[in-house]
Amino acid sequence: MSALDVKKIRSDFPNLHIQVHGKPLVYLDNAATTFKPHCVIEAMDAYYSQGTSNVHRGVHYLSEHATQAFEEARKTVAEFLNAAKPQEIIFTRGATESINLVAQSYGRAFLKPGDEILISHMEHHSNIVPWQILCQQTGCVLKVAPINRQGEIIWEEFLRLLGPKTKIVSVVWVSNSLGTVNPVENIIKEAHQRGAVVLVDGAQAVTHAPVDVKALDCDFFVFSGHKIFGPTGVGVLYGKEKLLDAMPPYQGGGDMIASVTFAKTTYNVLPYKFEAGTPAIAEVIGLGEALRYVQSIGFADMAAQKKELLEYGTQVLSAIPGVTLIGTAKEKTSIISFIVEGIHPHDLGTLVDEEGVAIRTGHHCTQPVMDFFGVPATARASMAFYNTKEELDVLAKAIHKAKEVFHA
Numbered sequence: 001m002s003a004l005d006v007k008k009i010r011s012d013f014p015n016l017h018i019q020v021h022g023k024p025l026v027y028l029d030n031a032a033t034t035f036k037p038h039c040v041i042e043a044m045d046a047y048y049s050q051g052t053s054n055v056h057r058g059v060h061y062l063s064e065h066a067t068q069a070f071e072e073a074r075k076t077v078a079e080f081l082n083a084a085k086p087q088e089i090i091f092t093r094g095a096t097e098s099i100n101l102v103a104q105s106y107g108r109a110f111l112k113p114g115d116e117i118l119i120s121h122m123e124h125h126s127n128i129v130p131w132q133i134l135c136q137q138t139g140c141v142l143k144v145a146p147i148n149r150q151g152e153i154i155w156e157e158f159l160r161l162l163g164p165k166t167k168i169v170s171v172v173w174v175s176n177s178l179g180t181v182n183p184v185e186n187i188i189k190e191a192h193q194r195g196a197v198v199l200v201d202g203a204q205a206v207t208h209a210p211v212d213v214k215a216l217d218c219d220f221f222v223f224s225g226h227k228i229f230g231p232t233g234v235g236v237l238y239g240k241e242k243l244l245d246a247m248p249p250y251q252g253g254g255d256m257i258a259s260v261t262f263a264k265t266t267y268n269v270l271p272y273k274f275e276a277g278t279p280a281i282a283e284v285i286g287l288g289e290a291l292r293y294v295q296s297i298g299f300a301d302m303a304a305q306k307k308e309l310l311e312y313g314t315q316v317l318s319a320i321p322g323v324t325l326i327g328t329a330k331e332k333t334s335i336i337s338f339i340v341e342g343i344h345p346h347d348l349g350t351l352v353d354e355e356g357v358a359i360r361t362g363h364h365c366t367q368p369v370m371d372f373f374g375v376p377a378t379a380r381a382s383m384a385f386y387n388t389k390e391e392l393d394v395l396a397k398a399i400h401k402a403k404e405v406f407h408a
């Protein structure tokens with residue numbers, strides 16, 4: 001039994017207590033985005049109602065106050081990831097923008113025709129398309145490590161594809177459509193032995209386990225605020241200082257410069273070199289608060305609750321005749337993708353919604369995964385630590401009801 005007081009935890013999240021179609025909401029779409037606790041909403045509200053100012057540019061009280069809160073959040077992120085310094089933390093719009101930043105800045109500066117980028121077959125489109133664009137621009141080549149029917153990277157194939165031409169390995173730690181937890185520690189070790197740099201897509205991983213970028217020794221790590229109980233519109237790129245220092249800016253504009261004349265511009269120091277324009281100030285402050293909240297709960301208890309939910313959800317869903325789970329890796333987090341014989345996932349999603357249950361249906365931005373399993377889409381229940389077994393029972397009941405409607 002997990003030690004979490006889930007009832008108390010649930011009182012922190014106002015969005016959990018709404019009604020949908022006259023029924024209490026059962027929110028099982030946490031891999032798409034998570035709800036925000038009061039403390040995050042209040043921190044953002046305080047910035048907008050009493051502390052609005054631009055950052056880094058003023059000497060007045062409000063500006064200094066906002067800058068301090070903004071830079072405090074950067075320190076919180078650095079501590080959360082165990083980065084060596086706050087300067088290694090770049091605020092972006094999200095995991096997607098962070099990967100694009102690395103592809104366009106590091107990739108265009110350091111890759112040449114024939115160089116290889118290695119990803120896996122289970123990547124989110126955000127970790128496929130930026131590399132395809134880079135390949136078109138530079139003549140480098142995208143390689144894809146295959147997966148097996150359980151939804152795991154085939155390790156021997158991964159090693160076979162990791163060669164002297166591999167310059168970047170970019171892999172998802174936790175798959176958003178399969179729930180698979182990839183062995184990133186080993187991936188990083190093997191890649192480094194062959195001289196490649198490694199980007200870890202941590203969008204789903206940050207709520208799964210504590211992240212220690214120093215221990216992992218990854219070169220880049222990305223995540224989005226909204227998947228870890230923070231706001232949308234803000235994300236993080238962690239990069240090793242010496243790599244970020246060597247990389248050219250991604251975008252030009254205010255704040256990222258040291259000096260500008262029409263003849264020449266010199267760039268600001270890290271992290272500002274990569275933060276052109278007014279940043280998402282309220283969102284950064286909200287993200288800092290979200291990470292402090294997560295740390296106050298503790299990963300051990302969150303993980304225990306999610307493990308229970310995964311086991312229970314797997315059991316109740318597999319017991320429904322006609323349900324097939326997609327993604328049965330040995331190492332999994334609380335994401336369950338499935339199909340129901342005779343019901344298109346979209347119809348299933350609509351019918352369970354009528355019972356107040358929010359699940360996601362579609363390709364989950366992983367079309368190659370759908371192609372691999374020969375399905376157009378899946379239904380996906382993704383649980384956060386504030387979910388309960390009773391909610392999974394409501395989902396199971398709603399699926400039974402949908403089966404009756406479809407005579408499936």
Ligand SMILES: Cc1ncc(COP(=O)(O)O)c(C=O)c1O
Pocket residue numbers: 031032093094095096097124126127172174175176201203204224235365
């Ligand atoms: C594994 C993974 N990577 C990247 C992303 C992209 O995140 P965002 O849309 O917040 O940039 C997601 C979002 O679903 C994801 O699940």
